[in-house]
Every structure is written in structure tokens, then in C-alpha cells.
Amino acid sequence: MSDTPQSVSSHTALDQLRQLIQQQAAQQPLPGERELAERFAVGRREIRRALNVLEEEGRIWRKQGKGTFVGPAAPVQPLMLHDLPQRSNLLEVMEARIQLEPGLARLAALRASGEQIALMKRLLERMQLIALKDGDQHELWDSAFHRAIAEAAGNRLMLGLFDAVDAVRREPGWQHLRELARTADRLHSYDDHHRRLVEYIASRQPQEAATAMREHLLVLQQTLIEAINCGEEEQL
Template sequence: MEKPSRYLANSSTALEQLRGLIHQHESTPGTPLPTERELAERLGIGRREVRRALDVLEEEGRIWRKQGKGTFIGPAAPVAPLALQGLVQQTNMLEVMEARLQVEPGLARLAALRANPENLALMQRMLERIDNVNPDDPDLNELWDSAFHRAIAEAAGNRLMLGLFDAIDAVRREPAWHHLREMARTPAKVERYNDHHHRIMQAIRQCQPQEAFLAMREHLLDLQHALIQAIHLEDDTL
């Protein structure tokens, strides 16, 4: 496996690769993972990024930790991602946003109809993580933001749509587009995005599918607009 450069590697890169590693052992829950140091060396990513990715996987119930013993793969493995080879080179961030607008509002609607108490608790924990992120740490903000959206996709209870979400999200987190994502996340915009998250969560918690659909759509349209602005700004500087 080719190691990503340290400039491009971030917590999302670590999370994607760790999910792939966990999927390889989904039939043998309880399999121990290598240490953080070994994972960092294997993935070519810093230990901080590996630790952050493991935090997300633990919240999702994919792994469990026992002090003094190590980290182990849990019983719930993620859906295998769709084949993405070459897809990044054939698309762009605007197409990714179009795909998200077609998929994620529907997932939010289904989540409002199907989310169980465990789903709601997971989404709430993700929201609390987002709320407590240091504004000067965009890597961590993006990590928990993505995890919150994935928790909604899981709550929708449709494994095919979850697979589609994972495929789109993997492309979205392509390291080559990291600078555009950062440009679309000013402190004021992040505050607005977090407000959207709480509105989406409220609609899902109150079993309001149409409200959840519309709140998610508004959120993604805002993201799309910010991304278009970032692309135009980058073009102006060339």
C-alpha cells in the first residue's frame, strides 16, 4: 500500500484506511489491532491522526479498548466501500456535492423514521464532539463532522445507501482537495454549519422526516455555495 505524503495525510485519511483494515477482519471480532505506533508507521501517518481516527471508530462501536491490553475490533464492521479506483481522477468536488445533495437528505429523512435510541445517542455524542472542537483545529472538526453525517447514514437503516454514502464520503475526503475544504470552513461558516447539525438532529430526534430532509438539504446547499466561492477564490489567485 502506497503511503500518503505527510503533507496530505490527516485524520480522515487514517480513518478511511483503518476502516478498510477493520473490514478485512469483520468475520473475526475480537481481533487485536496493532499499537498506535505500529499503525502510524504502517499507514505513514502521525500518531495523533491515528489516535483521533481510533476515537471515532470507538464512538461508532467498531472497536473497543481495554487498558493495558490493547485495541480490538468490535462486532459491528462497516459496510465494504464501493470500488473507487480511478474515480477521484474522473470527478471533482462540485460533482461530489451534487451527489451528496441527492443522497444525504434522503438518509436524514429515513433516519427520522428509523433511528433507535442507540443511533440517537451516537449522533448526540458526535454533536458534542463537534461542539467542543477547537476552532483552530480544522482537521479534528472535519473528522467529527464526517462521523456525524455517517451516524445519520447508519441510522437510516439501508445498507445499500450506507455503502453509497461511504463511497461518496471517501471521494469527498480526497487529500488533494483538502485546501478547498479548509477554504470553505471559515469560523463564521463553521458556526452556521454546527447550527444546521443541531437542527438536523432535532428533526431526527422528534421523528420529523420532512423537516430532517429540508434541514440536511439546506446544510448541504450552504456547503456547496461555500465550496463554489472557494473555487472561484482559488482561480482568482492563479
């Protein structure tokens, strides 16, 4: 399994659709899949995948024969700092995540609504079902899962920072490293981490949720270091 240009297209479609729904009033219909695909220069498959994520998040709703409609708007527009990937690297991204996301998990355990916890559980189920079958889709659900925690924290500024870091993390030039860091055993381990996170958030255990998130990200950081070393050896 490897990331392909479809992976980039799916993330592009999701990012641009999030920005589009920010600009539309609730209950307004979105353009059809064909028009969206042409507008964003991606395939209809990538549009459908992005719409699936947005529907699961509660951003949109669909009615057969009528179209797709904007639901509750995201609290902040994602902060997209396009030049950061050229001035940063994946290890800096992980350092930023380790500083930011445990705090988000702690706040989510204090503030998450029942609806937001239910969303986390659905996203976790999606990831577990996909497993190694589709790396592109698994990465989309993983990103949506972490964003659901960030949003449940109830801090718009921190959510904006999360979106900025997440956008840098998905820099297309780093796909090969993300691929090296993703194996069956690691994905199963990550799903276990995610399950514990949801349990702590749902049971209102803020310190445990923060610790679980930090441990999860430290494992990811070590995995990326190993992937970087492996990639350097391949170039020798």
C-alpha cells in the same frame, strides 16, 4: 487554520482502520498504535485520532493494559472508487450529496435507534468543542457525523454509496478549497444545521430532517462555489 498533510494522514488512517476491522472477528485485538502507524505509514497521532472516531462510533473498545478490540462490525465495507477524483470535481460531489443525503436523513428519522441518536449527539458535541482549534480533527468528526446519519438510515447499499462519495469528497488535491470554505462564522452555522438535524431525527420528523439536510448541503454548495471563484482569482 489550514489543512495539512496530517489531515490526509488522519483520513487515510481512519479509512484503512475501518477496512482492517472489517476483516477481523468481533473481540479480536487490533495491533498496537506503533505497529498500525508503521503499517499505514502515518504518525501515531493520526492513528490515535482515527481510533477515537472508531471508538465513538462503537466499532472498537479499549481496555487499559489489554489493548484495543474490535466491536460490532460496520454493515458494509466502504466502497472506494479511487479513480473518481480524477474524473470528477467538488461541485459534482455536492450534487451527489444533495441527491443522496436528504433521503438518508429521512430514513434515519424513521429508523435510528436510541443508541445511534446518542452517537450523533456525541459527535455534534465533539465538533462544537473543536470549532476552529483543529481543522483536521473537526473535519474528521464532521465526516463521522454525516456517516452516523447514513448508517442510521438502515440501507446498506445507500451507506456504500455514501462512503464512496465521502471518499471522493476528501480528495487531498481539494484541501485548499475546503480550507477557503471554512471560517468561524460558517462553522458555527454548520453546527446549528447539525443540531437541527439531530433534533428532527430524534423526534421522528422525517420530512423535516430531509429538508434540513438539503438546506445544509445547499449552503455548503454555495460556499464551495464562492471558494472556487476565490481560488481562481488568487491564480490571476
